[in-house]
Amino acid sequence: FKGTQVLSRPSPKLQGTPNNLPDLGEVRGQETAKRALEIAAAGGHNLLMSGPPGAGKSMLASRLPSILPPLRPRELLEVSMISSLAGELADGRLTDRRPFRAPHHSASMAALVGGGIKAKPGEVSLAHNGVLFLDELPEFNPQVLDSLRQPLESGEAVIARANHRVSYPARIQLIAAMNPCRCGYAGEPGHQCRRGARCASEYQARVSGPLLDRIDLRIDVPAVTAADLITPTASETSAAVGARVAEARRIQRERFLSLGVSASTNAEAPASVIETIAAPDPGGLQFLHDAAKSLALSARGYHRVLKLARTLADLDGLDTVGRIHLAEALSYRGQDLARQAA
Structure with missing residues (x-):
């Protein structure tokens, strides 16, 4: 308090990263x-x-x-x-x-x-x-x-x-x-x-x-x-996959920080923001329009497809969401397809 001594910086008591996580x-x-x-x-x-x-x-x-x-x-x-x-x-x-x-x-x-x-x-x-x-x-x-x-x-x-x-x-x-x-x-x-x-x-x-x-x-x-x-097959380790995940999350975090949005992942992004950052190219836009009509996507389902497509584009390191990203995102909503067929 008198200014005669500088306190050392407190060090957190961390457990450390476990080495036995399943790979x-x-x-x-x-x-x-x-x-x-x-x-x-x-x-x-x-x-x-x-x-x-x-x-x-x-x-x-x-x-x-x-x-x-x-x-x-x-x-x-x-x-x-x-x-x-x-x-x-x-x-x-x-x-x-x-x-x-x-x-x-x-x-x-x-x-x-x-x-x-x-x-x-x-x-x-x-x-x-x-x-x-x-x-x-x-x-x-x-x-x-x-x-x-x-x-x-x-x-x-x-x-x-x-x-x-x-x-x-x-x-x-x-x-x-x-x-x-x-x-x-x-x-x-x-x-x-x-x-x-x-x-x-x-x-x-x-x-x-x-x-x-x-x-x-x-x-x-x-x-x-x-x-x-x-059959022995080479499979990617968690370290290799985790590096791609970390890079995709870094891209998302910097994007939302520049927009002033309090979100760190695409899944947390508000609907108004995701429509801007996940706007597809002309080919993807027409594909999304046809898919939304044929699959009768709800408003929430539509925005979740956009969020998923934005993540796929981030994993590829691309700024624009393309038709291929939208097609893969829609393929993961398989139960919507089954319901529409029924």
């Missing part, structure tokens, strides 16, 4: 799913994987943290404050790894969104600036799943109780996995469900349409064949 190079086959995982990581997009048991859905999801960039200082502070409120900040040590929360499908609404006597943050807030992984998605209570619709749209979880009204940040990336039907093998060659088409339709109906509309990428993850496991 994406360990996954055999599933090239389409790995491509979708890279796109989801680059733009912060929500992803739904559907496939039979043992196809590798959970294995792929567990490797997402290894390709995500570390938390920036401001993000680290936000994540640490939420963990401290929930009593999960072990020994006061901070980590720059993005949160990865994977609650069991028996979780209640209070556990997922937050609540209780003291209105503590739930899993959706503990996954702030990170990933919320929901395995066996249709096994969750439908009301619990629908409670995620508001946090996914606004980026915050509002808990209103008789004595409390608390708002926690909840900017998350939702990654979900599910089987195509209750028995798990609908659509697989050589398998026929005993209950017929009802087995798949009733099981998938447990996930509401409004929640699905908030998911940018929906992919089928087929079963891995024995040939994929026996």
Whole structure:
């Protein structure tokens, strides 16, 4: 206080980066799913994987943290404050790894969104600036799943109780996995469900349409064949994929900073901004017009296709969104195509 001594700069008590993160190079086959995982990581997009048991859905999801960039200082502070409120900040040590929360499908609404006597943050807030992984998605209570619709749209979880009204940040990336039907093998060659088409339709109906509309990428993850496991094939490591993801996120961050927009990924961009930064070239514009009309895209679905196409262009290092980016973005909304065909 007297100015006779200069205090040393405080050093944060970081846990350090763990060296035992699962690597994406360990996954055999599933090239389409790995491509979708890279796109989801680059733009912060929500992803739904559907496939039979043992196809590798959970294995792929567990490797997402290894390709995500570390938390920036401001993000680290936000994540640490939420963990401290929930009593999960072990020994006061901070980590720059993005949160990865994977609650069991028996979780209640209070556990997922937050609540209780003291209105503590739930899993959706503990996954702030990170990933919320929901395995066996249709096994969750439908009301619990629908409670995620508001946090996914606004980026915050509002808990209103008789004595409390608390708002926690909840900017998350939702990654979900599910089987195509209750028995798990609908659509697989050589398998026929005993209950017929009802087995798949009733099981998938447990996930509401409004929640699905908030998911940018929906992919089928087929079963891995024995040939994929026996034949040695070189697969990209998490370090190689993570470098492309980090570069794409840097491009997005600098773009939004120059525009004065409080967003760091394309998935967080407001609709008015995404229409400007993802304006396609003339060929892409006509293609998008025809696709939106034939697929009957909702307003939210239209903007999410633009966000996804902008991320694809960023991964390619291009300033303009082209027809090829829009076509790939639309291909990841496969359930819209199936609904239109029906």
